Every structure is written in C-alpha cells, then in structure tokens.
Amino acid sequence: MLRARRDLSALLAGDAAYLPLPDVDSNESTLLRTHLGVGAPVDDRCALVVSTSGTTGVPKGAMHTAATLAASAEATAVALGGPGAWLQTLPPHHIAGLQVMLRSIAAGADPVVVDVSAGFDPAVLPAAADALDGPRRYTSLVPVQLRKALAHPPAVNALRTFDAILVGGAATPPALQRDARDAGLAIVTTYGMSETAGGCVYDGVPLRGTTIRIDAPNDDGVGRVVLGGSTVALGYRNRPDHPAFAEPGWFRTDDLGVVRDGVLSIVGRADEAVSTGGLTVIPQVVEAVIAELPAVGDCAVVGLPDERLGERVVVAVVPAEGRAAPTLDEIREFVVDRLDRYAAPREVFVLDSLPLRGPGKVNRAALRELLS
Known part of the structure; x- marks a missing residue:
C-alpha cells in the first residue's frame, strides 16, 4: 500500500503521467501498452491516461490532468457531505475503481482494498x-x-454502516434501487465515464462544476447528452481528432437522455438502438420494464438479424435466485401493456449470467454473438 499511496499522491499532484494496467490480464495489458503509448511523450498537462471500456477495436485512452481529478474528488466530497475513507471493490485500472483510491488518498485516508480478481464475494464486506x-x-x-x-444478510448489515454507496458503471434498475433503499442502504446512483473522470452526475443532478446539455432534442426533450465542466478530459491520447471532444471543455456522449426539473434521465444509447420493422426500440427502456418482473434477476435486450423486420427484438434473462424464468408470453404481455407491441421481445433466452465488459456493463456485442 505504501507504493500505491506514493504513486496515487504523485498522480493527484501531477508529478508524473500514469496509465493504470490490469494485473491479471496480460493480453489486455499488452493491448493497452501498445495502443496507448506507454513510454512515448505525452501532453505536459496530462497526469493520467485511463482506458475506456469499449467493446471492440482499439481502446481509447482519456487524458486527465491533476486538476480534473482534483475537481472530481472535491465535487464528490461536497455532494456526499464531506471527505471520507473509501472501500475499494472495483478493478482499479478502470476509472470508477481508480477514483475510489484517489478520493480516499485526497481525504488523507488509505483505502481498504477488496480483491476482486477472482470475482466479487459479498461475504468479505463485513x-x-x-x-x-x-x-x-x-x-x-x-x-x-x-x-x-x-442476497447476503451480513453484507447488507455492513453496507448499512456506510454514509453513501455509489452505484454506477451500468444502469441500475428501479426495482434494485427500491430493494436497496428498503434494506436501509444509502445508495446514490451515478452517471459518468472515463472521459469525465468517472461519475459527474449523482441521482440525476450534476456535481459542482459539471454542466449538462441535450443536443438535438425530439418533441419529448430526448436528445444526445453532452457533458461539460471541470472534470472533462483533454481528449483521447491515441485519437486526437475524435469528434466527441470537438468542442473544447465538452464531451459528446453516445447516450440519449432528457432533463426534467433539473434531473437527468438516461433513456439509452444512440448506438445500441434496435431498428425493427422501420421502428426504433431503445433496449434500456424495454429492459427497465422487464426488470420489474419478480422472476427476473437481470436482463438485456438486443436486436438479432431478421429477413422480414431487419432486426427482431430479443431478450436474455437471468432468473432471480430460486425462481423460474418468465415465459415469452408473460414477458410480451408485460411489455405490450406498458410500452407497445413492436417493443416486445420475440424470443427469450435464459442464461446463467450476462457477458460483461468494463465495470459491470453488458457486453451487447458478445451477447448478440452468443445468441446468434
């Protein structure tokens, strides 16, 4: 921990430029070293290059300064009621895990680290x-x-002692939020990405120094989410002309969202929409409905090729513990009643788990390949 504290303190001070790498995946480490230019000159302002959790192709490396990292740590402390000690349960080479370490060091406390290299075991939480x-x-x-x-009572008791539990990395289903709050957990849903130094919107409200803009909104106010402010990265190390950073100080996300009464709601991703029979289905909207079924532990909606429709909507379901998965008819009826017939899945696949990428996000490309 002594070496980690020294390196993290140097990172916060901007004394050197760092690229976090995974310890357990040599292939990923090699990929990042190769494409993100370890040892090559870097912008003098850069203190951190952190990889994004994309699904395919060459990884992108968001370049952060000591100032963007400090702004994130300070804004987080203000939003949560003050600085504190942090428990690390996420891979530290991703921005969410790294920020847990940096926030704790910035508060003058050593983080307590849980080893998740072999998976997360809630039994270690107490x-x-x-x-x-x-x-x-x-x-x-x-x-x-x-x-x-x-699902682990001792872990729930331990988590009740926390002043705040940030939940992010992927969309948190409303039913899961309700269960957590009913259990007495002080959860805070977060939204952000590597390019914004991690979460910069808590419970739909931007942190201090963050601005939200919705570009090209439709009649319902839904459009592309653009984030600006003190935590936005300089750009990508290996993609200097990427259009997401075309406007200095702003990052153009791939997310679709709407702001109502000052609160941001993410509807889905523009690049994950399913085009079926000439109509557009946002997977996250359908998932939020299906997740309300008591027998559904987790789910993901994707489009598969279809000769007649172009794409057909399908859903992969992980049954809730001790429950049988709902049938296709049950799912379709539930979705049609709440959305529309064209959004209802035409097939259901029952899986033990969903393929993931990065810190808990569904790997939809891998899922489509699996289901195909």
Missing part, C-alpha cells in the same frame, strides 16, 4: 468495512455487486 477508519465511510459498487450483496 471485515472490510470494519477495517475502515474515519468519521465518514463510502464505497462504490456496480449493480451486479449490489444485487449479490442484497
């Missing part, structure tokens, strides 16, 4: 929580970790 010092205690989980923790 001892890990007891090891935390300081008047305020925080942690960050992805939805699949939160779901596992809620």
